[in-house]
Amino acid sequence: MTETVYVQLLDLTCGALLLTAVLILWRRDLSVIVRVFALQGAALTALVAVLAAHERSGELWVIAAGVLALRAGLLPYLLRRTLAAAGEPQREARPLVNVAASLLAAAVLTFLAHAVSRPLVTLAPSPAAQAIPIAVTVVLIGFFVLVTRRHAVSQVVGFLLMDNGITALGLLTTTGVGLVVEVGVSLDVLLAVLVLQILAVRIRETFGDTDLDDLRELRD
């Protein structure tokens, strides 16, 4: 793989990562959000694969396979099942911050991410390091989704978005965090999602809805 092709592929996969994050913010339909999240898993896989091909590292190829299986396969499947169990199609009807404002907030977050990751980029100006701001943006957008969405499933997606961003960040900064760490993190995430899924099902069985704002009533 020549250098220019590598850079272009890297930019494109990072662009796809960012675009899917934005789309998750943009759409209200939960099934669409889950589908876009699966797409993001695929984009992350492509990113890892590009890095693996460039570094010629077997370890990275294994990580790529793991990412594909977990983030484009298993996690979206689990989320879809949670949605399917709920029956009728669900929507993020009234997010705490309306969609237009969320998108503008995402613009601000992008600039923030660029501003804070500037020192990291200048530290080691490689093509992979150039894409660090995008990974930071994905983390921030994930956090934003976690904060502003009401529905349990979209909150889980926000959490996973953050995790995708952190994985991409790790890969881009060190070009590989080590297989053991990656496997450990992935298992953690899987566990978290399973627990959240069970919680979501329980909440729904008790309250008939998975709007997390209703949980506030439990406090008293």
Add this chain to the structure above:
Amino acid sequence: MTALGLAGAVVQPVLIVAGAPVLVGVMRQVRARLEGRAGPGIRQPWRDLRKLFGKERIAPRGTSEVFRVAPLVLVATTLVITVVAPFVTVASVLNPVADLFVVVALLAVGAVALALAGLDTGTAFGGMGASREVTILALVEPTLLVAILALSARVGSTNLGDVVSSMVREPSRVISPVSLLAAVALVIATVAENGRIPVDNPSTHLELTMVHEAMVLEYAGPDLALVELASAMRLSVFLGLLANLFVPWGIATTATPAALLAGVLALVLKVGVLGAALAAAEVFLAKLRLFRVPELLAGSFLLSLLAVAASYFLA
């Protein structure tokens, strides 16, 4: 003023005036086929125009010169763009006017003329259409200008000819994140400015959802023909600019007949494909509620801002 620019100034307006209604015909035909109808054929818009031009001119009671002049201004602004902007040839007969900001502003002048005409009628429909049209116009403006910033910052010029020829020289820019993000943003802006689904439905006549059609409700005969022709031309202009800004291949860079012919064919092909794709996409989309449109435009604005960020930070 070069020979190439002069050739463009003659070929482009003729091609776009003649071809714009055909483009609309193609789009309607694609849509009809996908919906399982036979469709009226791609020459139907021209037949409509011929019929309308043959009718009597009408002066609705209480309207003024503004109402009468608006269709002329609408066509004239679009015509000036077809003369100066790079559609078939890179060079422009009037370089100081072939500026991206000027083109955007000229298109806005046309929209404003029509909005004033809508208000001039003093009917509820006219006011409603004008109000909605200028609201959408105001919200599209940031997307357009920031996308322009993303495209022109790397070229160092907002001149359309410069931007397009730099794309021709360096094809690697075409698949960069900057171009892709800006392209998506500009496609959404194009859809909004031309009143296509999901922002507006050009074939609706339901009061609650009309935008463009409500504004032009009082026009009849030759005036209506002008308005229809102008909307078709604006659509072709937008699609032609999109095509040449992001896929400039085939545009004539020399003033030979062969190059010009290739330029014409490339433009027809690119705009035809884009139009057909747009029409096909419209089959699967529903019109958005008017107050959901800002969400769409905020999204396209975000994409154009990301394009600027990418143009600076990935450079």
Add this chain to the structure above:
Amino acid sequence: MNPAQVTFGAAVALALATAVAAIVVPRRVVVGAGTALTGAAGLAAGVAAVSGHSFSLVLPGLLPLSGVSFTLDALGGLFVAVTGGVAVAAGVYATSYGKASAVLPMFVLAMLLVPAAASVGTLLVCWELMALFSLLLVIGENRSRAEVTSAGRWYAVMTHLGFVSILCGLMVFAAHAPADSFAALREARLSPAVSATVFVLTLAGFASKAGIVPLHAWLPRAHPEAPSHVSALMSAAMVNLGVYGLVRVGFDLLGGGPRWWWLLVLALGALSAVHGILQAAMSTDLKRLLGQSTTENMGLVLVGVGAAGLFTASGNPVLAGLATAAALLHVVNHAAFKTLLFLAAGAVLHGTGTRDLDALGGLRRTMPVTTALFGVGALAASALPPGTAFVSEWLLLQALVHGLPPSGVDTAIALPVAVAAVALTAGLAVVTFVKAFGVGFLAKPRSEAAANAREVPYGMRAGMAIAALGCVVLALLPSLVLPAVAGGATTGLVTLRLTGVTGSLSPLLLTLWLVVAVVVVAAGVRGVVARRTRRDARLWDCGGGPMSARMEYTATSFAEPLQRVFDDVVQPELDVHVTHHEESRYLVRAVEFRRSVPDRVERRLYAPVLAATRAWGRAGRSLATGSVHRYLGYGFYTLCAALLLLAVTR
């Protein structure tokens, strides 16, 4: 004697003579003609100064301690010329409008003197005179109306707070310099902390004069309540002097500064531009709308000034020149179209007695000249070609676009945001002026007053025509004034070419081609159609009988979609009141709908301050018991405390 000095002296003499004459013979013609002549002399002096004939004048005995000194250089000359030009149009207009007031020429004179002041003392005196004369004019004519007195109070308080801010800033500055003349200030070496203090204090004062958010609250109150020619003078000439002060202190006296100053200016400008035009887009009062649009335009100017400072700080003089040119050209353009628009709004008020857009409409038949002239102004103000503001906004966008590639991170974030703000402003300006022109002048009259409107007298028409001529000339040949503002940032007479960066624009050719295209299309249609005469026809009324004016879209309904889009930003107050028939609750008799869009910045920022002041006032009342001895005692104790403090600290 150089020509600038002669004409400037003539302007001063004419203004004083007019004021005296107006007291002796209180006729409108006298005041109007005198003001117009003063303005013409000022215009000539400004043009002479800009073209290189600067002069200095020191009058040591006129003021105690520092004396009075004037210097008219190119920068000051530009603002003198703009003020003079506005005064010509307003003066001609005043020959048949408003009351004959001796204050009018004095107000013009004070505005002419401010840019010529060459020492801190002189500037402050002229500034205060300008504020006082304008205040007198605002409350002079309709002082019995509650709105006018309220506007006057707001204006008086805010303009004086601004004055205090400028006073403190310049005093700190002068304390660190050998003398208070500008020449001495230029030589002063200030520590960064002191120069930042000076800059922020003067910025606050000058920004409040220019109506910049968040110090704009007085502007949409005072400008509409003044008589219209005074509104024009205030909105087109006086606000510019805030920009003048900022440029003079920031660039000339302090010699530029760190990037954060100019990022602050840029941010304030962008905020003002968007906030001002958003308020204007929701407004239904024609003159209030114009006042809010002034905030918008001054915001755009500040975006240019801020960008210029930013480019200077990052060592890019070419782009700094371009941004300065954009800002100053916008000052000139804004002066031209805002004069025209305010004068036309005055004509509407004169002809119909109302300035409520919801009650206007249909003026094109009864007031054709005013309608056409307002149309010219609206085109200019909406930043569309072939209008004046388009050229300056194009220059501004060019500066911002070319500034992106080699800049730092802060600039890379600030410039796209600024472009977006300018773009949103341009879009909303289109909405605002389509509303003002389309709803106010076209369509059917919505009230008795609008239906019975009368065209205004010739003097007023002439005033408007002069301003319109200025707009047209500036729109077609901005190159006539660009050398004065740009200092070589652009070249070319018909086609403007940017120096140092690529970019060219030809407003004249663009207009020419548009006209040709309209003619070609019109000729083409005439050739194609079968019958040329138009048949009179009914409007489409859905078969429900003739449409009445009550069915039209009003300014309120026109802005409704926009208000819903920006619901979270502007937070309008809606009030729906339904009354039912007495027989049955299910039958509605009337629905009353009221919407007001209060200024959110004002509500959030000013209301707490005003409430706190009121509380302080109440608390302070217990100190004032009415005993004279007690009052004298306060003075005595304070004096002793001050002396004690002095004794302890020394």
